[in-house]
Amino acid sequence: MPPANRPEKKSSLANKILKQLPLADKTAVWGTLGTIRPLLSFEVARDVQSLLDAVTDKVVEYGTIINLLTNRTNGQRQQVAEGFQDFTQQDLLKTLRAAVSGNLETAVLGLLRPAAQYDAHEIKAAMKSPEGGATLAEILCTRTNQQLQEMLDFYKHDFKLDLEADIAVSGTDSFFKDLLLALIKTSRERYSGVIDYILIEQDAKDLVHASGGETGRLDERKWIGILTQRSPEHLNRVFSLYHKMTGLQLEEAVAKFFQGDAQVAGLTLVSVLRNAPLYFAIRLRQAVKGPGANHRTLIRILISRSETDLLSIRAEFRKQYGISLYSFIRAETKGNYRAILLGLCKAEDL
Structure with missing residues (x-):
């Protein structure tokens, strides 16, 4: 086989292997999908x-x-x-x-910085930026209830301000503002392991009606209540039933019914609930290659996911773009900045 064809075959084989990997939706037996773990010889x-x-x-x-x-x-x-x-x-x-x-x-x-303090400072910077809506949505939609509470405490301590009050007086549109306020109330339910088919059907019907249904009016509060309070496991079943009822994936519905920051936040939340590693993989590439590329976003995601699920994100990135995240970073950055990003990413995915 000519040498020029070898990388293509290798890539094809790698893609087949990646498709068999459970990284995107399962926890490894050793407990973490992060690239950084405690150093045993730490002094x-x-x-x-x-x-x-x-x-x-x-x-x-x-x-x-x-x-x-x-x-x-x-x-x-x-x-x-x-x-x-x-x-x-x-x-x-x-x-x-x-x-x-x-x-x-x-x-x-x-x-x-402690992880929650880092989030608080990123939130504060986003609040000051006209383009900060995507960052607010990313952080508030992807943190656990405990992480959000710790972040709120740091925000109040470091800035002598209450984040809820800051969001309430911000100039963002009402749906976006209400969604952020609902998220920081940290009231999302934990999955009990019991599938409540009656509630799944009721929530799906409520979303259909809230989309305009019989009234023709969009009920934003109903959307917010369901998307911010139910567990991800429950919501993915709701999304499937909503698709059967309407012919629309929930992402398509959000894109259809919402605009601006409200659409960004809605799409972020649905994407995270469906597949958080895939969401972060896409966001990482956009941070470097997309319109309004922002290396601060690249840095934040690599740091914030390095101890939780960066291996899953790497796997999704490889499947989505046909190149490892490690190679992508190496090609798009340079110097000591590249070295610290590669130190977080850790390794190639062949």
């Missing part, structure tokens, strides 16, 4: 000295900083930050911030 004092040496030499040792931050969990990084403060009487975040810049600085700051 705070050693890490503190390594970082101190990296920033006090004549030339900043970027490789040391990147390697350390991308091979420790968030919890371990917080211990290192505390140890650095105790040993030097200096704030590690401020120290490293003075040593790095640009996208690398954004990534370093994201890695050093």
